[in-house]
Amino acid sequence: MARKIIRVIGTLFGTVLGVYLFVLILPFITVFLVIPRGVYFTPVSMGYYAIGGLLFGFILYLLTPIFIDIFMHVVGWADSKLKMVPTQDIALVAFTMIITLLIGLLLSYPIYRIPVIGIFISPILTLFLAFIGVRFVLSRKEEFTFVSTLFNRGARSGGAENEVFKILDTSAIIDGRIVDICKTGFMEGVIVVANFVLEELRHIADSPDLLKRNRGRRGLDVLNKIQKEMDIPVQIYEGDFEDINEVDSKLVKLAKTISGKIITNDFNLNKVCELQGVAVLNINELANAVKPVVLPGEEMAVQIIKDGKEAGQGVAYLDDGTMIVVEGGRRFIGETIEVLVTSVLQTAAGRMIFAKPKKDAEKYSGVK
Template sequence: MLFFRLAMMLAGLLLGYSAGRVLAVSGAPETATLNTVSLMLAGMLTALLLAPRAEKSVGRFYAGGKGWYERLSPTTVAAATFGLIVALLVSVLLGSLLRALPIYSWLLSVIITVVLAAFFMTFAIRNADAFGALAFPQVRRKPGGKILDSNVIIDGRLVDLVRAGFIEGELIVPAFILRELQTLSDNADPQKRTRGKRGLTVLEQLREVRAIRIEDWDDPHLPTTDDKLIRLARETGAKLLTNDGNLRKVAKLHDLTVLSLHEAAVALKPQVQAGDNLTITITKSGQQSGQGVGYLEDGTMVVVEDGLKFRGKPTRVTVVNNVQTNVGRMIFAKLDREEVVA
């Protein structure tokens, strides 16, 4: 930051000049000019040496302040401003009443104003939903509303869930999500273009089943779509409906309610218990010698002991163990007595 270093050098020059003028009062007049120039140069060089360290400290402070500013909610700022206005009005009224007292002074007036400001601003921020709505009436809190992101729209399963009545409340599609789908549908990449067109088609199908509200809200200061979704959810009190695992984790850190279709699908998978019989087709070998691997219709991996010899054939197996891992469920099985199903 060249400007910052130049400012530091200018500050060093000014400090050196001030110190030189102070010494000129008590020192010899014939050396006053030389002393002043020397102190100015010393101050400038000292500032130049300290500039890199100061630049790092200022950079960290700036980054922290920027992050704090980006996390600020508009309703919180509006509520704090409202609380400060009330505090100033009340302090003026109290000042008029206390002016006749012998103990009254400007210092007492300042203390009263600071105490009132701290009280009313804190109270207003804690109730930002009510006070912030005075400045932002367009941001409405509708309990039960669900904000859709692009992933869950493109997924397509939402239409069937809404049609079956499992998704209640108002469905909200932010305008920036709609623009993102439109941009994808116009993309030169065939895969992205297909995803974008599928998302727009899903929205058309969804509108036939349930009314959709397009939220004409955006914040150009937020860099990513995920940041905008989190901010909008905080402002409206709505729930986030997504399949994005990273977005879900970040939203949870902001104390937001997140609904994941992927987690719901995993929870609804049929549970297989030890001793149950399954019929699967061995498609490949396992990690150990003789092991065969097949898959259920929902994609669950089934590892069959000594099942490789039946590769490519429908095989009846008995479940031995059912293990839940980070990547999903795994079923360990052994060959049934009947072995191959005709």
């Protein structure tokens, strides 16, 4: 409906424009027409005005949908770009523009009064000062803490939370568990996928190595699922940091730029983020945190899969992948037995449970 209304308005505008243009050019073409010079409202001239109005009205009628599509495309592009910019930066730029334009107007007023060249130099000087001011504050935006403080107070007083950007790295995408996390509804904010991460995934997917190729294609499938099947918004960051070569360093820079958090499985990237003060969400740490708690003395049924490193040990696994080392369990390989947990060891790589067969525990404790 809105498109039809705009199209009608465009047609009317074209009609008026056509009549106006023909009124302007009629004095120059009266020598070729049967119209007395200086008389512009004869039946013949009115006919020419009507032709001009109909011609331009028809042209605008045809072109208005194209203009609408171009306008909507530009608005959509600008909206997607602005969503990637922190609100503090937008406010800081707007504030700087107002101040620098006012200063520019004051300084350029004397220049404006210079004959001939003043009218050209004055606006150029004003725009130049605005440009320099914006570049200056953006290069030192970390020092303008009053803007962040102002917005944080506003958020607290209004009871609303600021939108948080969650930046996916390559390892988290290929891992695939991010899809399950999104399904649970615990993931909030906007998921950001950088274009240079997509390029790395495409490069891996085109690798001659079969394993790498499968990993890359899995990562692309995961992104496709997140974008099409999840309710959480996904944004593609088109920018790039050409002065930085490594993808991990680019992710850290991006996180600082948009005040986002990096989602990763990469231990080294995790440490780099911590050193540089960038918030990081490690999926492995989340997985360890939500594993069921096992306490010494608990009983469980496990299947001994293989022998352990030490003599007589057997190894079993829980459904979540937690390894259980069973003392004296080697003789039960291939069997499902009852074990008694003796201790739990938490390491950076995950959790390890030590246990012994229940029969042996009862035997040593004297229980019959």
